[in-house]
Amino acid sequence: MKPPGWAQLVLWAVAGENEAEFVMGDLHEEFLLLCADRGRSAGSRWYVRQVFRSAATLLGLRFRSGEAAHLLAAALVAVAMPLLLLDRLWSFVYSHIPLKDGLDRAPGFWAANVVCVCACAALCGSLAHSLPRAAGVALAAAVGAACALWCSTATAPVFYAGLAILAGPASSMAVFAWRRSR
Numbered sequence: 001m002k003p004p005g006w007a008q009l010v011l012w013a014v015a016g017e018n019e020a021e022f023v024m025g026d027l028h029e030e031f032l033l034l035c036a037d038r039g040r041s042a043g044s045r046w047y048v049r050q051v052f053r054s055a056a057t058l059l060g061l062r063f064r065s066g067e068a069a070h071l072l073a074a075a076l077v078a079v080a081m082p083l084l085l086l087d088r089l090w091s092f093v094y095s096h097i098p099l100k101d102g103l104d105r106a107p108g109f110w111a112a113n114v115v116c117v118c119a120c121a122a123l124c125g126s127l128a129h130s131l132p133r134a135a136g137v138a139l140a141a142a143v144g145a146a147c148a149l150w151c152s153t154a155t156a157p158v159f160y161a162g163l164a165i166l167a168g169p170a171s172s173m174a175v176f177a178w179r180r181s182r
Contacts, residue, residue, distance in 0.1 A: 001040060003031050003047040013135035014055045016062040020132045023054065062136070071136045074127075076144045078120045079168050083148035086113050110160045117145055117164050118171040125172025126179055134176035141168035 011027070012020050027050055035043035063069055090109050121141040128134035145168045149161050156164075 001032060001035050001043070003028060004044050007044075007048045007051045009135055010055065011051050011058075012132050013139040014062065015058045015132065016065065016136065017130055017132040018065065019058060019061060023058065027051070071133070071140045072143065074124060074137070074140070076140070076147065078124045078144070079117055079141045080144035080148035082116050082120055083113055083145060083164070084151060086116060087148070087152040110157070114160070114164055114167055117141075118167050121145075121168035121172040122175040125175040128172075128176050131176075134173060137176075138169035138172045141172050142166070144168065 008024065011024060015023050027047060030050075031043045031047045034046050086109075121138075124137045124141060125134055128137050142165050145165045149156050149164060
């Protein structure tokens with residue numbers, strides 16, 4: 001039996017290369033014992049709870065080692081900065097058009113931003129050489145996109161914000177998986 005895949009991915013993202021395999025091994029052993037004793041659903045619930053309970057501590061360890069700060073800085077520069085620059089550009093363009101002050105932006109604006117987020121996150125994901133690093137880059141890309149959307153000048157539709165936040169991690173993991181398969 002295997003634990004939930006998304007919980008393992010969260011664990012890879014927060015634990016880093018040094019601790020991920022040890023923590024995953026320990027949790028997997030306990031997961032198997034709980035599944036044999038109480039069933040798969042109880043084991044899965046326990047596994048997810050343990051992942052989220054240990055996430056803050058593992059992130060703290062990752063920041064102290066310097067790995068998470070490096071990944072977060074790279075994602076903020078590679079994903080958040082282009083997103084913020086595009087937002088500022090569109091605000092400037094719309095400020096020069098009469099009766100358009102940026103409240104209702106064209107769908108092309110949102111599409112260009114999402115494509116930019118995907119391209120930048122894919123470039124970040126292509127630099128990852130291991131699954132923990134790729135998961136960290138994906139998490140950092142989501143944080144970078146969320147920070148950029150939070151700092152943007154205009155209100156963003158919920159669909160666009162969700163798509164931008166999810167497209168970054170998805171594209172970085174997709175490029176990492178593609179590079180790994182070659």
